[in-house]
Amino acid sequence: MNNSRVRALLFSNSTNLGSLYLAHAGEAILTFLGGIKSVFFVPFALKNHDAYTDKARTRFKEMDIELTSAHESRGINGDYAIFVGGGNTFRLLAELRRRDLLTSIVRNVQEAGVPYIGASAGTNLACPSIMTTNDMPILNPGPFDALNFISYQINPHYPEPGVLHVDSGETREDRIKEYHEENNTPVIGLREGSWIELENGVSRLRGPKNAHVFMPGITFQISAGSEIERNFKSIP
Numbered sequence: 001m002n003n004s005r006v007r008a009l010l011f012s013n014s015t016n017l018g019s020l021y022l023a024h025a026g027e028a029i030l031t032f033l034g035g036i037k038s039v040f041f042v043p044f045a046l047k048n049h050d051a052y053t054d055k056a057r058t059r060f061k062e063m064d065i066e067l068t069s070a071h072e073s074r075g076i077n078g079d080y081a082i083f084v085g086g087g088n089t090f091r092l093l094a095e096l097r098r099r100d101l102l103t104s105i106v107r108n109v110q111e112a113g114v115p116y117i118g119a120s121a122g123t124n125l126a127c128p129s130i131m132t133t134n135d136m137p138i139l140n141p142g143p144f145d146a147l148n149f150i151s152y153q154i155n156p157h158y159p160e161p162g163v164l165h166v167d168s169g170e171t172r173e174d175r176i177k178e179y180h181e182e183n184n185t186p187v188i189g190l191r192e193g194s195w196i197e198l199e200n201g202v203s204r205l206r207g208p209k210n211a212h213v214f215m216p217g218i219t220f221q222i223s224a225g226s227e228i229e230r231n232f233k234s235i236p
Contacts, residue, residue, distance in 0.1 A: 004201035005113045006149050007032070010126055012156040012190040014086050014119040022059050024193050025119070028206065030063055032197070033081055033115060040080035041069045042105075044095035045087025045121040056085060070101065076108050086120030089133040093125065094141035106147055116149065120156050123190070127153045132179060132187050134172075150203060151186075151229065153179075154196070158189030158212055173212075173219070180216045186232050187214040196228065203228045 009025075009032050016024050033039075039060055043052040053069040060067040060083075068080070076082065082105060084092070096102045108114040118126050124133045129144040132153040159172055176187050190196065194207030205211050205228060210221045213231055222231050 005111070006109055006116070006198055006201075007113065008109075008116040008118070008126055008149055008198040008203075009195055010123040010150075010154060010190075010198070011117075011119040011195040012123065012154075012158070013192045016193050020059075021055060022119075024207075025195070026059075026063055028195065028197075029117060032117070033065070036079075036081050036115065037065055038080045039065055039067045039083045039117075040073070040076050041067050042082065042084040042092070042096070042101075042122070043069055043071060044099075045085055045089065045092035047091075052085060052087075056083070070099070076101075076104055076114070081115040081117060082108065083117040084119070084122030084125055086122060088138055089121040089124045089130045089135045090137045090139055090141050092121045093130055093144075093146065094139050096125075097142055102147070109147075109149065116147075123154050123156050123196075126150060128185060129153070131183070132176065150196075150198060152232070153185050153187040155187055155189045158191050160191060160209075173214075176214045180214065184216055188212070188228065189214065194224070 009028060011025055015021050041053060041056050043049045046052045049071040057067040109116045124130045125146050126149040127146050128148045130146050131144050132155045134157060155176060189212035191209040194209045196203050197206050205222055205224050205226050207224055210223050213220050213222055
């Protein structure tokens with residue numbers, strides 16, 4: 001990982017069922033940003049950048065935060081926080097590579113301490129790779145390597161206990177265990193309405209729900225407030 005300057009909020013989702021866009025995230029975002037009043041928005045996980053930007057801009061305006069979109073701007077200003085929205089993770093990574101923005105995001109977040117906020121695909125992007133996304137590979141983004149702000153993978157939208165979530169005979173748990181047949185990196189199954197907060201090199205689970213932790217041959221639950229990396233070290 002990464003260094004202790006990285007500050008991040010990584011949301012499983014941007015919209016809870018029956019709620020408005022980022023309704024569950026507003027208080028956490030405002031606390032995280034402190035006095036920062038400008039956000040650099042990355043809309044590339046969706047096809048219609050203008051419509052997506054309008055939606056995000058309206059919500060951040062309600063929080064008294066000005067939003068500038070990456071498709072409207074020439075580059076990232078260090079006075080901004082960065083918000084990477086959800087959508088298709090493969091399209092997001094491909095477009096960031098095409099626009100040569102990956103290095104710029106890493107430099108701003110790791111070296112300049114610019115706060116990073118991700119939701120869904122934006123959360124996948126903060127991981128070492130995008131290999132635990134739920135999205136279809138609708139295009140080829142090149143290597144799956146991502147921003148590597150954390151030392152583990154996240155699987156957003158992880159289903160609630162008792163919800164089978166079967167797709168073609170496979171559960172989400174089956175798919176993550178298949179990932180561990182070829183990879184050793186731990187995976188956090190992050191449920192809707194929950195997020196991970198990274199400060200001073202320590203990441204904690206936040207929100208109202210437990211998360212599901214997967215390691216090769218091991219799976220267990222952690223509760224809100226848990227220090228995530230400490231759980232990895234406690235397993236023999």
